[in-house]
Amino acid sequence: VIFNDSKTGSFEVAKEIAKLIRKKQEAGKKCVLGLATGSSPIKVYEELVRMHKEEGLSFKNVVTFNLDEYYPMERNNIQSYHYFMHQHLFDHVDIDPANVNIPDGTVSPDKLQKYCRSYESQIEKAGGLDFQLLGIGRTGHIGFNEPGSHFNSATRDITLDHITRVDAAPAFKGLENVPRKAVTMGIGTIRKAKRIVLLAWGQNKSEIVRETIEGEISSEVPATYLQEHSNATFVLDKEAAAHL
Ligand code: GLP
16 A cells, blocks of 8 residues: 555554554453564554543553564663663553563573564464554565575574665664564464565665565565565555655
8 A cells, every 4th residue: 555655644553553452342252462663663553542541542452563673782782772671662552561571682592492482472462463463674574584584484583684784774873783683473473474564664675665565475585475464554655665
């Protein structure tokens, strides 16, 4: 779906999420959301916060699982995805902190595999992801599933691609400060979501958006695996859609 600008697209996505939360609430059920970081989802979170404050949208029945976190990474570091999520969403809504799950960048290396398996089983225990929000990296990564990621991959630690680290360098005030690794949900984890919405804004994303939507399905562009999902939508602005 192509919108004139990111604001209009983000509002539509926020509306869909709010509708799902309310529908689950009415049915007395939990709503399990897979959430993303980066600049792409910021306006979606802003709109959800506005709906909470002005329209009484409650997050009491919402359980969240974030896609990824840098590794190693302290929670209170301003570059952490923990910090990002609290700053943009969790600190402004009535979600139960016990229902918030973000990969932990402080787990010791010897415990990491076990930790990743438990993250995966927490998602399953919650009943699976009802909705997964995604951005896309210029390498075609979703979460931090860099080129080479297997379509059945699960939550694991991964080495970041050079392009990804270059893109993150300004936020870390220099490439040398960008972590080399991350913990990410796998492609397999994401594919199991009942509904997937990927956001891409701006000309910078237009080439990878074209490859993802029109290219052959390949582990070289992990986002192409979404072509096979039965309920995935790409929400784009005109600039991101320019090469389609
Ligand atoms: C990071 C995140 C991804 C995100 C990507 C794009 O690498 N791990 O989940 O999709 O950045 O970021 P942005 O939305 O800022 O372009």
